[in-house]
Amino acid sequence: MPKKSPLKETPVGWYVLAESHELKPGEVLSRKFVGQEVVLFRTHTGEPSVVDAFCPHLGAHLGQGGTVEGETIRCPFHGFCFNTKGDCVTTGYGTKPPPKAKLHTWPTHEVNGLVMAWYHPAGGAPEWETPSLDWDGWLPTKMKSYDLSSHPQETSENSVDTGHFVAVHGYKSVETLKPLKTEGPYLTTKYAMSRHADFLGFKGGDVRAEFEIHIHGLGYSMVEAYVPQYNLHSRHFVLPTPTEDGKIDLRLGVSLLPTHLGKVNFFLGLMPRALGMSILHNMYFKHYLGDVMQDFHIWENKCYIDPPVLAKGDGPIGKYRRWVKQFYPQPQSTLATVS
Ligand code: FES
Ligand SMILES: [Fe+2]
Structure with a gap:
């Protein structure tokens, strides 16, 4: 007998969270992704990053008042700053960041005007990349x-x-x-x-x-x-x-x-x-x-x-x-x- 089942499991792969133009350097966006709250930010040198929304210090939502400082995102609650790898680089008090203050990051890939995040149920690393197209002469999508x-x-x-x-x-x-x-x-x-x-x-x-x-x-x-x-x-x-x-x-x-x-x-x-x-x-x-x-x-x-x-x-x-x-x-x- 064929099964009639809702498709529930999320397939492994790359998923688009924003168009590149929505995430300019210094900008922060909030999204829902695979049942979780995530935050996108783009550093001042232009690197996009997708991270868990909640600060590992005391849980503030980084998409609600978080700001980009150089190559990091700064939490609005106590000023801890995290780089694109999720490492806490400053506490905001000038003290040594606690080693456990690690922000979860999602593998991020930007191609064809799209910012994508990688999903794997066991946290596995990306297994492929989406190919870049030649956009010469094409109208913006x-x-x-x-x-x-x-x-x-x-x-x-x-x-x-x-x-x-x-x-x-x-x-x-x-x-x-x-x-x-x-x-x-x-x-x-x-x-x-x-x-x-x-x-x-x-x-x-x-x-x-x-x-x-x-x-x-x-x-x-x-x-x-x-x-x-x-x-x-x-x-x-x-x-x-x-x-x-x-x-x-x-x-x-x-x-x-x-x-x-x-x-x-x-x-x-x-x-x-x-x-x-x-x-x-x-x-x-x-x-x-x-x-x-x-x-x-x-x-x-x-x-x-x-x-x-x-x-x-x-x-x-x-x-x-x-x-x-x-x-x-x-x-x-x-x-x-x-x-
Ligand atoms: S909750 Fe983010 S710095 Fe304290
Ligand atoms: Fe169709």
């Missing part, structure tokens, strides 16, 4: 986040669930251009699909788009999309971050490579290029958010079937389910289940 009842494994599975592209998103003629391939924590595949051209708000016939999926662990999916008819290249980000039990903060992002606007739409082609691109980027982003939002109601109300009952016509969900096992160091069968 537009991003929006949503607080949802879901799980990173569910939102990432969406990319290989080709069956729902038709039923939920209204695509036609879904074809696989590159079969699903995995390499350690990396998964890739490529599809082509077509849809009525009003997907950009313009009237027209069916337009074919190609989507190449790049998933690096379950917290980071990037899709390279290409619409040959418009010579339009875009990058789509799906970035689910576990916040508290059963909840994710889902960041969705889109960047575009400037194109010949007249190819996309006659009126856009008449506009000054920067204005036309900005309008196109806004429209495209809005369309993309609308597309992913079609999945929200299903994600928020579904259960997790393990093993799934698959049919001819489904995407490579079985392969995906085998691949995700690596992100759960404890066997998934130990998870709590409901009938």
